[in-house]
Amino acid sequence: MHGYALAQNIKAVSNDLLQIEEGSLYPALQRLLKAGFLKSEMGLSARSRPVRVFSLTTVGRKRLEEERSSFEKMFAGINRVLTVAQS
Amino acid sequence: MHWLKQLMRRRRYIEISESIREHLEEKIADLMDDGMNRVEAERSARHEFGNVTLIEERSREIWQWSILESTYADLGYAARKLRRAPAFTITCLLTLALGIGATTAVFSTINTILLHPLPYVDPGRLVLVSESLPMEGSNDVGVSAQEYLDYRSQNSVFTETAAFETADFNLTGAGEPRRINAARISASALPLLEVTPELGRNFSPEEDRYGSDRVALLSHALWQSQYGSALDIVGKSIHLDETAYTVVGVMPASFRFPLDGEPPSERASIWLPMAFAPNLLSPDNRTMEFGVGLIGRLKPTVSPQQVQTDMNQIANRFMRQYGYSGTIRVSPQVYPFSAHSVERARPLLILLAASVLCVLLIAGANTANLLLARASARTQEMALRMAIGASRPRLIRQCLAESSLLGILGSVAGILVAILLVAGLKHFGPTSLPRLHDVVIHPSVLLFALALSLITSLFFGLAPAWRLSRVDPQASLRSARQVSSDRGGQRLQNCVASAEIALAFVLLIVGGLLLQSFTRLLESPFGFDPQSAFTVRTVFDHVRYPDSIKRDIVQKQLLDRLARLPGIAAVAEASHLPLSDSREIGFRLEHAAQDDFHMAENSLVSPGYFHAMGITLVEGRDFNLDDRRDSTPVAIINQGLNRAYFPGQNPVGQRLHWGDRATFTIIGVTGDVHVSSLDTDSPPMIYLDMFQIESGVSGKTAFILRGKTAGPELLPAIREQIWSVDSELPLYEAATLQSLISQSLAQRSFTLVLLGTFAVIALLLASIGIFGVISYLVAQRSSEFGVRMALGATRSQIANLVLSRGVVIAIIGCLCGGVLSAFASRLLLTSLYRTDWYDPAMLCYVPLLLFVVVLLASWLPARRAAATDPMLAIRNE
Numbered sequence: 001m002h003g004y005a006l007a008q009n010i011k012a013v014s015n016d017l018l019q020i021e022e023g024s025l026y027p028a029l030q031r032l033l034k035a036g037f038l039k040s041e042m043g044l045s046a047r048s049r050p051v052r053v054f055s056l057t058t059v060g061r062k063r064l065e066e067e068r069s070s071f072e073k074m075f076a077g078i079n080r081v082l083t084v085a086q087s
Numbered sequence: 088m089h090w091l092k093q094l095m096r097r098r099r100y101i102e103i104s105e106s107i108r109e110h111l112e113e114k115i116a117d118l119m120d121d122g123m124n125r126v127e128a129e130r131s132a133r134h135e136f137g138n139v140t141l142i143e144e145r146s147r148e149i150w151q152w153s154i155l156e157s158t159y160a161d162l163g164y165a166a167r168k169l170r171r172a173p174a175f176t177i178t179c180l181l182t183l184a185l186g187i188g189a190t191t192a193v194f195s196t197i198n199t200i201l202l203h204p205l206p207y208v209d210p211g212r213l214v215l216v217s218e219s220l221p222m223e224g225s226n227d228v229g230v231s232a233q234e235y236l237d238y239r240s241q242n243s244v245f246t247e248t249a250a251f252e253t254a255d256f257n258l259t260g261a262g263e264p265r266r267i268n269a270a271r272i273s274a275s276a277l278p279l280l281e282v283t284p285e286l287g288r289n290f291s292p293e294e295d296r297y298g299s300d301r302v303a304l305l306s307h308a309l310w311q312s313q314y315g316s317a318l319d320i321v322g323k324s325i326h327l328d329e330t331a332y333t334v335v336g337v338m339p340a341s342f343r344f345p346l347d348g349e350p351p352s353e354r355a356s357i358w359l360p361m362a363f364a365p366n367l368l369s370p371d372n373r374t375m376e377f378g379v380g381l382i383g384r385l386k387p388t389v390s391p392q393q394v395q396t397d398m399n400q401i402a403n404r405f406m407r408q409y410g411y412s413g414t415i416r417v418s419p420q421v422y423p424f425s426a427h428s429v430e431r432a433r434p435l436l437i438l439l440a441a442s443v444l445c446v447l448l449i450a451g452a453n454t455a456n457l458l459l460a461r462a463s464a465r466t467q468e469m470a471l472r473m474a475i476g477a478s479r480p481r482l483i484r485q486c487l488a489e490s491s492l493l494g495i496l497g498s499v500a501g502i503l504v505a506i507l508l509v510a511g512l513k514h515f516g517p518t519s520l521p522r523l524h525d526v527v528i529h530p531s532v533l534l535f536a537l538a539l540s541l542i543t544s545l546f547f548g549l550a551p552a553w554r555l556s557r558v559d560p561q562a563s564l565r566s567a568r569q570v571s572s573d574r575g576g577q578r579l580q581n582c583v584a585s586a587e588i589a590l591a592f593v594l595l596i597v598g599g600l601l602l603q604s605f606t607r608l609l610e611s612p613f614g615f616d617p618q619s620a621f622t623v624r625t626v627f628d629h630v631r632y633p634d635s636i637k638r639d640i641v642q643k644q645l646l647d648r649l650a651r652l653p654g655i656a657a658v659a660e661a662s663h664l665p666l667s668d669s670r671e672i673g674f675r676l677e678h679a680a681q682d683d684f685h686m687a688e689n690s691l692v693s694p695g696y697f698h699a700m701g702i703t704l705v706e707g708r709d710f711n712l713d714d715r716r717d718s719t720p721v722a723i724i725n726q727g728l729n730r731a732y733f734p735g736q737n738p739v740g741q742r743l744h745w746g747d748r749a750t751f752t753i754i755g756v757t758g759d760v761h762v763s764s765l766d767t768d769s770p771p772m773i774y775l776d777m778f779q780i781e782s783g784v785s786g787k788t789a790f791i792l793r794g795k796t797a798g799p800e801l802l803p804a805i806r807e808q809i810w811s812v813d814s815e816l817p818l819y820e821a822a823t824l825q826s827l828i829s830q831s832l833a834q835r836s837f838t839l840v841l842l843g844t845f846a847v848i849a850l851l852l853a854s855i856g857i858f859g860v861i862s863y864l865v866a867q868r869s870s871e872f873g874v875r876m877a878l879g880a881t882r883s884q885i886a887n888l889v890l891s892r893g894v895v896i897a898i899i900g901c902l903c904g905g906v907l908s909a910f911a912s913r914l915l916l917t918s919l920y921r922t923d924w925y926d927p928a929m930l931c932y933v934p935l936l937l938f939v940v941v942l943l944a945s946w947l948p949a950r951r952a953a954a955t956d957p958m959l960a961i962r963n964e
Contacts, residue, residue: 002106002109002110002113003106003107003109003110004109004110004113004114005113007110021135021136021137022110022114022135022136022137023107023136023137023138023139023141023142024137024142026103026106026107026142026143026145026146027142027145027146027148027149029146030099030103030146030147030149030150031149033149034149034150040102040106045109045113046113047113047116049109049112049113051106051109051113052102052105052106052109
């Protein structure tokens with residue numbers, strides 16, 4: 001996915017809940033590139049223009065899984081605590 | 088590999104810019120599809136995207152070895168910036184160079200000449216023990232041989248102790264006869280100092296005993312000059328006072344013990360074993376002779392207080408045991424060995440160090456002021472940078488780069504100036520200064536000066552960034568006047584300028600007081616006439632002249648021959664000369680109690696000495712040829728002794744005892760003469776006739792020649808006359824009496840010159856500082872002046888406005904300086920000679936001078952302000 005599409009996507013998926021300055025995506029993308037979680041190659045945009053497309057590497061995918069599961073665990077933990085606190 | 092990385096990184100950067108551009112293009116296209124026109128779409132896209140430049144930079148930073156790279160870029164930018172403001176850069180660098188260079192050079196000189204670091208292992212743990220006789224008012228007489236042995240055996244604070252004593256000898260058998268300085272040291276001295284001979288060995292403990300002590304260690308210099316650095320010198324024998332000694336070793340060139348602080352001509356050339364003579368060790372002679380130096384190395388955990396307590400206990404014990412009584416009560420004093428020789432110079436030293444610091448502070452203040460002025464001028468630039476997205480840390484880094492570049496360049500220039508100054512000082516400095524040629528730049532002083540200047544430039548270099556944290560960049564951009572209304576910065580600048588004036592004030596007052604004290608010293612009567620008088624020394628030692636009658640004949644013959652030299656009006660001899668020798672004897676007034684001893688300076692002189700020296704005879708008569716060894720012993724005293732012991736009486740005809748030597752009848756009273764230095768009061772003095780009384784131990788004597796030809800040019804003729812009588816007599820220390828005086832004043836005049844230089848530098852720097860502040864003020868307020876003029880202010884009113892700022896700075900500076908100098912001159916009090924710390928005339932002249940300087944420094948900017956064209960100034964708005 002290229003930068004603009006990514007920004008649009010985040011906006012759409014989060015139902016405009018996550019309002020980010022579009023530009024701030026780029027330093028984050030570079031950080032992921034540097035860590036080897038992303039790779040970039042030339043591709044085509046929705047308007048069939050040549051653009052740089054970012055995709056997850058195997059390492060990146062693995063890391064994403066890890067992050068997601070740890071986040072879910074944490075979220076579940078928080079949820080449980082809140083439920084107990086409510087009752 | 089570096090270029091490869093560089094290349095890859097460049098590709099990354101291009102990619103980042105490209106993907107951002109693609110992003111914007113896509114977005115613009117989308118927005119235009121929604122019905123916006125191109126311009127609106129572009130603006131909206133950029134608005135939603137954020138600051139493109141900043142985001143590109145942030146993204147690039149991810150790949151950078153960021154700090155190093157951006158610092159490099161910052162330094163490059165800073166260098167260009169500095170090059171574009173040459174006046175600012177040059178003034179700043181000059182100030183820093185002068186501050187760092189001058190202070191480092193001067194302090195290094197002081198350090199080498201006065202503090203002389205000792206070439207021994209852990210010199211800080213070496214202490215000297217010397218006794219005072221409080222009842223006598225005599226300080227630092229050393230210890231006696233038996234007391235030394237007591238301290239050595241009974242102490243619990245030293246790992247090792249050693250005794251030393253200075254001596255001198257005639258060295259014969261190698262070229263012209265020479266008088267050389269020597270030192271007797273105990274066998275423990277070299278192990279204590281942790282020094283080993285560079286050739287041969289130390290004395291053995293057996294050789295440190297009377298009778299088996301005919302061994303010697305040579306100095307490196309003597310070994311070179313007299314024996315051609317012969318490696319087989321060890322084991323050879325040399326002749327000292329016509330006695331053969333075996334050379335056992337050669338000491339390294341750095342070894343100067345015990346006269347580490349003396350000029351080269353006075354240092355020991357030969358070391359002999361201490362080997363106390365048996366008569367000094369007999370119980371009856373316990374206090375017969377002091378003068379033995381005691382050096383000890385402290386045990387690692389011992390403090391100076393513990394040493395003092397321990398020494399006091401030992402002294403009390405032996406004084407009780409051996410029944411010290413009357414005026415013979417000793418009190419041991421402990422000194423750090425390194426500080427001992429500078430004890431008297433300490434106040435001057437502190438003063439010099441303080442003035443060095445003052446100059447350094449002024450230089451720092453000046454740099455600060457220049458940077459502050461520049462900071463204000465650059466607030467706008469900074470505001471602009473901030474507005475287009477520079478973060479505050481980024482701006483701070485930029486400022487830091489510029490000021491550290493300035494600081495580093497200034498430091499390099501400073502080091503160069505220091506090297507040049509030290510070289511110049513070695514070349515042109517007064518030769519009478521000991522160790523001048525050993526002066527090296529002192530690393531810790533240099534480091535201190537560098538650190539201070541770097542800190543100053545860094546701290547004040549940050550001002551523009553710091554100021555921005557309080558100034559709204561928008562407001563700052565909108566109007567240039569916003570900058571000039573930054574009162575905080577101006578107040579700071581005024582304070583710094585006032586501080587400079589205050590410090591210059593203090594230095595001028597201190598310099599003035601020293602100058603006054605110096606002239607008072609020169610104007611005070613010396614007690615003798617230094618004009619057209621020349622002295623040369625020789626020795627009639629007891630081995631060569633065992634018979635005193637024969638020695639008297641030779642001496643009289645010599646006096647007679649010297650008197651016939653052309654242009655010589657008077658000739659005399661003396662065992663001790665004022666301002667160069669000191670010898671104290673104990674005496675007792677007739678009818679006084681047995682233990683009621685007093686001390687007086689003593690010299691054995693020939694008839695005619697007072698005439699030849701130009702010392703006035705106040706009462707009675709001079710010695711004459713009728714005072715012989717078989718006639719009544721006679722003495723001449725000075726007015727000081729007369730005042731102290733015969734107040735309201737006629738001293739002529741009174742009698743006094745000198746130990747068991749004889750009872751002397753006083754036949755005359757002379758004027759007072761300074762003995763140890765010009766700034767100490769003349770001590771009580773007893774002159775005896777050298778042809779009547781045995782000349783003590785040494786046989787040293789000085790010929791004094793007075794006449795219009797008396798001077799160094801006469802030396803060959805004098806030598807010829809003396810050697811025609813005895814060619815083995817060594818001649819040394821030929822000097823005019825005038826040079827004795829200048830030697831005695833050398834340290835003072837050196838201090839005066841240094842302080843004078845400091846005061847001038849301070850004044851110069853302060854005037855540069857004021858000039859900078861006022862010029863800056865004028866530049867900032869030119870539009871205001873234009874408005875004022877347009878509203879009817881005259882040119883002189885504008886000029887006065889500017890000048891008044893200078894006057895306010897001067898008034899505040901002088902007030903602070905007055906308070907500070909009151910403290911400073913009180914500290915100075917001990918080094919002043921008959922000069923009060925409070926001098927009304929000086930307190931008038933110094934502020935006057937400073938006002939003149941301040942007015943001059945503000946005059947140019949004031950004129951520029953008065954020349955403001957109101958139309959131009961207002962149009963610039």
